[in-house]
Amino acid sequence: MNKLTLTAPAKLNLFLHINDRRADGYHELESLFTMLDFGDELRFELIDQNEIFICGDVAGINKEDNLIFKAANALLPYRKVKKGVNVHLTKHLPMGGGVGGGSSDAATTLLALNTLWGCSLSIQDLAELGLKLGADVPVFIHGKTALAQGVGEELTPFEYPEKWYLVIAPGVHVSTVKVFTDPDLPRSTPKLKTPWKMAETRNDCEELVKKLYPEVEKTLTWLLKYAPSRMTGTGSCCFAVFDDEQTALRVLQEMPSSWQGFVAKSARESITHKQLATWLNKEK
């Protein structure tokens, strides 16, 4: 019960509507989140020293700012085992790319240490703890394709077919705060009325981000030649949707070399939860 390796998956916002701005500056939004079978790798190992260590791909982030550290710290009051932890991070997800890498690392840390440290918090408790670390953390804790409302914390599981996605990171870092504070961001999309259709949805941040970051516009224009495509979150990553892996891989091969990309399948249940269940079965 000392070691555990988990994948912290990427998320995509299949659409993102902004309905309103609240008095505290946060935005009321509606978004369909799905998780991909691709992400960062986190290796957890309990240690006798009463410390939280993070190693691996940590360059550019101070330990105290790392969401892995913040998540581990948030669980300390619930720890039943007097052990520290060493977390080894292998980063595969682009930072600030709108695929939620930091939030996913945080959620994966909460899920892993809840088990390794014997905290026994419920998924709901972990989601509440996670929300304090970032608006996207709860969706990774629940680990299901879901419609998010409120500021992103009201989650309703949503049945959506599994598809193949080609995700491209155009190599520009988009600041989420900058997008959400821009006066030109549309903020009054009416709330969804059921039944709604995917074809009637969009990403409300896309036009603004395309204008601010021409590389994002270039990426979307390129992807749209091959398949229906959109930006995820506040960017900069863009995705194209395919019914099969081969076609997605063929397009990836044609991608300009200045961009980075990957092909992955969406999953109704997050890969982290599947891996955790397998590990728990083995440890029984």
Ligand SMILES: C[C@](O)(CO)[C@H](O)COP(=O)(O)OP(=O)(O)OC[C@H]1O[C@@H](n2ccc(N)nc2=O)[C@H](O)[C@@H]1O
């Ligand atoms: C828009 C999304 O990318 C959709 O996945 C996320 O909800 C953003 O999630 P995140 O990066 O985890 O966001 P946070 O770290 O909580 O917030 C970053 C900043 O985004 C803005 N923000 C975020 C979420 C939200 N519902 N309204 C906002 O206005 C706020 O300015 C906030 O300071």
Ligand SMILES: Nc1ncnc2c1ncn2[C@@H]1O[C@H](COP(=O)(O)OP(=O)(O)OP(=O)(O)O)[C@@H](O)[C@H]1O
């Ligand atoms: N473990 C981590 N991995 C990535 N970023 C982290 C981590 N810890 C802290 N951060 C900080 O969080 C910022 C946003 O990272 P992240 O990769 O989650 O952005 P994002 O994909 O745009 O997220 P979102 O879609 O939720 O807005 C980074 O610029 C970085 O400074």
